[in-house]
Amino acid sequence: MKSAQEDEYLEFVAARAKALYRSAYVLAAGDTHLAEDLVQETLSRVYVHWKRVAGADNPVAYAQTVLVRTFLSLRRRRSTGERPLGQMPDSAVSGPDTALRLALRAVERGRSRRRRRRGAAVVAGVGACGVMAVAALVIPGALAGTRPAGSDLETVALAMPRSVITGTQMIEALKETLPGGRFSRMTGQSNNPADPSGGYVANGGLIVDDGHGAAMVGVSAVRLKLPLGDGDGLSCARTPARAKGDTCTLSQLPSSAAVPGGAVVMSERNAAEHPVRADTAHRWTVTVTLKSTGAQLQMVQWNSTGGGSGADTPKPTRAAPPLSEQQVVAALTGAVWSPILGAVG
Incomplete structure (x- = not known):
């Protein structure tokens, strides 16, 4: 990723990390360690495909959907279950250092994932799989039930609910x-x-x-x-x-x-x-x-x-x-x- 693109990505993380963490905290039932890991994993996936994300109509929705899909994939593999949340600790998501820490760790994960994907593409000839995997994340049901070669994500086909539930x-x-x-x-x-x-x-x-x-x-x-x-x-x-x-x-x-x-x-x-x-x-x-x-x-x-x-x-x-x-x-x-x-x- 070019320096200018990485700066843009870090600005996005600084603006959205707190909201993503709160959503992750809900999904992780108050498990702060799991919530932070979910956010880092989500942001690392966003990092790998930042050019596509930045050009999307709604980058925020893109990242939020990746977060939910990442959690559901994890739940399916580990049977962690989607659990209720406890009281939200504001201190756990406040302060610029939290966003910076999440961003730096996500960048490192993203770089590592990008290196792995490049290696897989050379060996298996599946250079397009990374883009297809993200398409399955962002578009509910896309490539449902498939797991492209070289992908480390299990897809779960979601549909948008019919109406609001509070x-x-x-x-x-x-x-x-x-x-x-x-x-x-x-x-x-x-x-x-x-x-x-x-x-x-x-x-x-x-x-x-x-x-x-x-x-x-x-x-x-x-x-x-x-x-x-x-x-x-x-x-x-x-x-x-x-x-x-x-x-x-x-x-x-x-x-x-x-x-x-x-x-x-x-x-x-x-x-x-x-x-x-x-x-x-x-x-x-x-x-x-x-x-x-x-x-x-x-x-x-x-x-x-x-x-x-x-x-x-x-x-x-x-x-x-x-x-x-x-x-x-x-x-x-x-x-x-x-x-x-x-x-x-």
């Missing part, structure tokens, strides 16, 4: 799903179909104490592009293999008034760290995807007061999640979440 709607629906509990740390994020930079994902999260111990619970809403393939929430297959003790099951719901055309249900149980210890927290994830529209709701429950991975995850406060798998499926396909499913797809 973070407040998500929180209120979640509270109705957990009646009788005491709630804290309630927060959410709206989608914005009119502006891709507003995001494809709507979510809401909170801490609920139902008398059996406080637990973090959250729901996200997104729409997958039809026809459905083996994208996120539709297959238990993963690489590398799941860790010992982690589980995943796949089932089908028949067509009914509540789920016209039927639905795919994926249920997962994952430990926050391996090997599992007596004080290791667990995450239960249930994903319901409507076959007819691609509308997808995912509920994530922890038996602790926060998400994350490894030693940073809060210790368990209870043995089981607030809701069983059957209760989650009944709730997500019931009257409370029906308006949100309709708004998604």
